[in-house]
Amino acid sequence: MRDHARAADGASDGAGLPTGAVARRLGVSPTTIRSWERRYGIGPAGRRPGHHRRWSPADIAVLEAMCRLTARGVPPAEAARAVLAAGPPARPPAPAAGGPGGSRALHVGSVRPECRGLARAAVRLDSPEVARILQDAVAALGTVEAWTEVMLPALRAVGRKWASDGEQYVEVEHLLSWHVSTALRTAAVRPTALRAVPPVLLAAMPAEQHTLPLDAVAAGLTERTLPFRMLGAAVPPRALLDAVRRTGPGAVMLWSQSPQTSEPELVRQVVRTAWGARGSRSHAIVLATGPGWHRFDPPEGAAGPRTLLGALDLLERTVTA
Structure with a gap:
């Protein structure tokens, strides 16, 4: 009889996910979920006294709505009132066997x-x-x-x-x-009326594959209505120098994520690169930017802003001077 009762309880508890699995799925701690249940009544709809919490797809959907609202800065108490008033979504997600990335958020x-x-x-x-x-x-x-x-x-x-x-x-x-x-x-790349100033040339060093910070600077330049030319990751030295001569940029930003990809001599070559007719040759202001340069002084003739915002401000001042 006891074995039968335990089997029956296990079958009953097997419907839905335990709190730990739900926490892994949502990327929050089990303590947070238990706190929401205790303080605001955000709990399993079908929980029976004396049994472990099991969260159905509809219960999980309510928790997901709670996560979204609190992530937007809504106070937890206000978020709880909103999700409880709305009721479970019409199409709750199916529960997964476990969450990605192990047992912790x-x-x-x-x-x-x-x-x-x-x-x-x-x-x-x-x-x-x-x-x-x-x-x-x-x-x-x-x-x-x-x-x-x-x-x-x-x-x-x-x-x-x-x-x-x-x-x-x-x-x-x-x-x-x-x-x-x-x-x-x-x-x-959103449509924007750009100012009539020389473009900024953006490039990663020849061995550098990380370019998301360059993408952020490109977007920042667009917000400030400044033109740019993006060369992206791992630009070979010859291609970089040729691009400088062809585009005549007002400034060049060279990104290095790690000391292993920084090449001070290449920066110095870019600093020396000139274009235009003889007697009216021009040079670009060069920025050596990124954590890869932080161990060194900026190469001679180049600036070394420590932050992307600092780099963006310097680029704007340079090309609009």
Whole structure:
């Protein structure tokens, strides 16, 4: 009889997901979910006394709505009233066997609410919510601040989790990176009346594959109505020097993510590169930007801004002088 009762209880408890699995799926801690249940009544609709919590698809959909609202800065109590008043969504998601990326949510530290919401949405592979958060952040903060305060901390958290958990978090990193790149490039190429000034040339060093910061600067230049030419990742020296001569830029920004990809001699070559008719030759202001340069003094003749916002301000002053 006892075995039969335990089997019956197990069958009853098997409908839905336990709190830990739901927390992994949503990218929040189990403590947060239990707090929402205790304080605001956001709990499993079919829970019976003496049994473990099991969250149905409809219950999980309510929690997802709660996560979205709190990520947008809505106070938890107000968010709870809103989701309880609305009732469960008409098409709740099907529960998954477990969440991506292991047993813990992303640790993003002390960041803006938008960043926490972005990390949670990325963990649960919620593409529409990731896109919405990024779009709203760019509109509210501008691309460079959105990159620095919302996108970059979330990407770093994914990278740390990937490094510690192996391949389990690759899908989260890929999804988030794609959406970040899409948001930045969409902002960079939107139709804008640009000022009639020399363009800024943006390029990564020959061995550098990381270009999302360059995308953020390109979008920032568009916001300031400044023209640019994007060469992207791993630009060979000859191609870079040829592009400088062909475009006659007002400034050149060279990105290096790590000391291994910084090449001071190439920067000096860009500084010396000139164009135009003899007697009226021109040179570009060169910015050596990115963490790869932080261990060194800027190469002779180049500027070394420490932040993307500082680089953007210097680029604007340079090309509009």
